[in-house]
Amino acid sequence: MRRSHARTRINSNMDPIKLHTRPLTRSTNLFSRNPKPTKSNPSSFAIPIALTATLITLISCYYVFIHAAKPSFPPSSVKYGVLLDGGSTGTRIHVFSYDTETNHFDFDLGSMRLNPGLSSYAVNPTNAGDSLKDLLDFAKRKVPPAFWADTEIRLMATAGLRLVDVVVQDKILDSCRRVLRVSGFRFADDWATVITGSDEGVYAWIVANYALGTLGGDPSETTGIIELGGASVQVTFVSDEPLPREFSRTLKFGNVTYNLYSHSFLHFGQNVAFETLRESLSSGDFNTAAESLQKGTYIDPCSPKGYLHRVESSPGSLAAKIDLSTLQAGGNFSECRSAALTLLQKEKEKCSYKSCYLGSTFMPKLQGKFLATENFFHTSKFFGLHQRAFLSHLLMAGEQFCGEDWSKLKKKHRSLDDEDLLRYCFSSAYIVALLHDSLGISLDDERIRFANQVENIPLDWALGAFILQSTAVLDELHPSWISTIISDDSPTLLSLIALSIMLMVIAWSISKWRKPQLKTIYDLEKGRYIISRVNR
Numbered sequence: 001m002r003r004s005h006a007r008t009r010i011n012s013n014m015d016p017i018k019l020h021t022r023p024l025t026r027s028t029n030l031f032s033r034n035p036k037p038t039k040s041n042p043s044s045f046a047i048p049i050a051l052t053a054t055l056i057t058l059i060s061c062y063y064v065f066i067h068a069a070k071p072s073f074p075p076s077s078v079k080y081g082v083l084l085d086g087g088s089t090g091t092r093i094h095v096f097s098y099d100t101e102t103n104h105f106d107f108d109l110g111s112m113r114l115n116p117g118l119s120s121y122a123v124n125p126t127n128a129g130d131s132l133k134d135l136l137d138f139a140k141r142k143v144p145p146a147f148w149a150d151t152e153i154r155l156m157a158t159a160g161l162r163l164v165d166v167v168v169q170d171k172i173l174d175s176c177r178r179v180l181r182v183s184g185f186r187f188a189d190d191w192a193t194v195i196t197g198s199d200e201g202v203y204a205w206i207v208a209n210y211a212l213g214t215l216g217g218d219p220s221e222t223t224g225i226i227e228l229g230g231a232s233v234q235v236t237f238v239s240d241e242p243l244p245r246e247f248s249r250t251l252k253f254g255n256v257t258y259n260l261y262s263h264s265f266l267h268f269g270q271n272v273a274f275e276t277l278r279e280s281l282s283s284g285d286f287n288t289a290a291e292s293l294q295k296g297t298y299i300d301p302c303s304p305k306g307y308l309h310r311v312e313s314s315p316g317s318l319a320a321k322i323d324l325s326t327l328q329a330g331g332n333f334s335e336c337r338s339a340a341l342t343l344l345q346k347e348k349e350k351c352s353y354k355s356c357y358l359g360s361t362f363m364p365k366l367q368g369k370f371l372a373t374e375n376f377f378h379t380s381k382f383f384g385l386h387q388r389a390f391l392s393h394l395l396m397a398g399e400q401f402c403g404e405d406w407s408k409l410k411k412k413h414r415s416l417d418d419e420d421l422l423r424y425c426f427s428s429a430y431i432v433a434l435l436h437d438s439l440g441i442s443l444d445d446e447r448i449r450f451a452n453q454v455e456n457i458p459l460d461w462a463l464g465a466f467i468l469q470s471t472a473v474l475d476e477l478h479p480s481w482i483s484t485i486i487s488d489d490s491p492t493l494l495s496l497i498a499l500s501i502m503l504m505v506i507a508w509s510i511s512k513w514r515k516p517q518l519k520t521i522y523d524l525e526k527g528r529y530i531i532s533r534v535n536r
């Protein structure tokens with residue numbers, strides 16, 4: 001008789017587990033035929049499933065009700081910083097923040113600039129602090145009030161104040177300290193200082209290489225900076241040459257050490273250089289090739305023909321009032337370039353080092369690529385040159401501009417006031433005399449790039465100072481943090497996912513370990529199933 005395929009009900013009082021029945025041959029080990037998994041005791045699977053479900057619920061609650069619901073104001077891991085850059089032509093305030101959890105910097109919280117600079121208070125130094133009030137109000141609109149008391153504010157003055165007598169410097173700084181003490185931000189008197197030019201250059205180098213993503217990487221891959229400010233020029237780059245101590249800076253980021261040459265050439269900033277040149281011209285110090293037309297007047301090759309000189313009394317002027325009425329504009333690029341070179345090479349004969357490219361100051365041979373910032377950028381932008389333009393392009397643009405009649409130039413550039421428009425003849429000639437004639441950068445060199453920002457990061461040395469300052473804090477919190485300053489993946493989320501996977505694996509293996517390995521066989525003689533524990 002054929003075995004009916006009627007379902008066989010097993011009256012098994014041995015085990016509450018409901019058994020599956022199926023057409024079977026003799027003593028079949030269900031497990032050997034890919035049997036449907038026997039329904040094991042629900043309690044043995046329930047635990048890991050419940051555990052995993054709880055865990056997933058907890059994580060999603062965390063993300064829905066805590067993490068995703070952005071707090072109305074920044075989490076406590078966010079720190080703010082306020083920095084005042086006391087430049088020769090103006091004072092600007094920068095507001096930054098960084099998150100000590102994610103190591104993420106936020107640079108574009110805003111900045112504001114007010115002219116003239118602190119050095120213009122040399123005649124009334126006790127009023128200098130009042131010039132900061134509008135800047136401080138700006139910063140208070142950027143930092144949540146709850147964070148003010150915890151937010152450090154620093155004033156770092158540069159070349160403008162370095163040119164002022166030390167006694168007057170201190171009076172100006174004391175006036176600023178008086179205002180900063182009651183600003184509502186966290187302040188200590190020695191946080192208002194005149195920084196060294198070398199520090200200013202290092203800060204600019206830091207922000208440039210942070211923005212380029214080379215900070216923390218191979219020193220030979222880093223980019224040097226040359227900054228043409230109003231009163232000084234900063235030159236900072238990695239050098240393999242042995243450096244005299246006063247020009248040598250060592251920076252450590254992560255586990256990489258950078259040996260930098262860094263120096264600030266005071267008086268070589270564009271505004272001061274232009275004033276110095278015209279002052280020398282007006283007193284007949286330069287015997288330019290073009291003879292003066294009549295006694296007591298001198299040709300100024302750096303001002304386009306038709307420009308009328310007068311007594312310069314602009315409040316931003318760093319020098320005392322200078323009478324330029326003895327000058328006659330005789331716009332001539334190559335004359336202006338050689339007059340600028342004479343200024344840059346002054347006292348070169350006194351050089352006591354292996355190499356001096358500007359005056360009698362040591363500088364090793366330039367190494368690697370360079371970013372040329374501030375006035376380099378403003379002038380190349382005015383002449384419509386792209387960032388990687390050659391110096392030869394600037395030379396041609398300058399020749400044309402200097403040779404143009406002043407009245408035509410004013411018609412062509414109506415939006416610019418006389419003082420701003422006038423600077424471009426000198427600026428183009430000065431840049432060629434500085435970068436090519438003095439530093440030896442060839443006219444078709446591709447190593448130089450004119451820029452004032454990289455991606456969306458402005459190449460402000462103040463940002464570099466903030467990165468360095470917060471590095472110290474972050475390093476305490478997260479050793480070798482720099483390796484993450486450039487990446488911004490948040491470790492929190494990653495670690496949670498890893499944790500939940502790990503917990504699920506543990507839960508599963510516990511359940512496997514606890515769940516007895518059972519074997520079910522069907523005994524034909526007895527006509528019933530026998531369940532037995534498998535020994536491991």
Ligand SMILES: Nc1nc2c(ncn2[C@@H]2O[C@H](COP(=O)(O)OP(=O)(O)OP(=O)(O)O)[C@@H](O)[C@H]2O)c(=O)[nH]1
Nearest residue numbers: 087088089090158159160229230231232269374378
């Ligand atoms: N052509 C041009 N020059 C500008 C413009 N804005 C600023 N400058 C000039 O660019 C230079 C700005 O560089 P900064 O470093 O800010 O100058 P600073 O800080 O006042 O001067 P230092 O104390 O020497 O650093 C100054 O010479 C300004 O006169 C602009 O829009 N066009």
Ligand SMILES: [Ca+2]
Nearest residue numbers: 087158229230
């Ligand atoms: Ca500056």
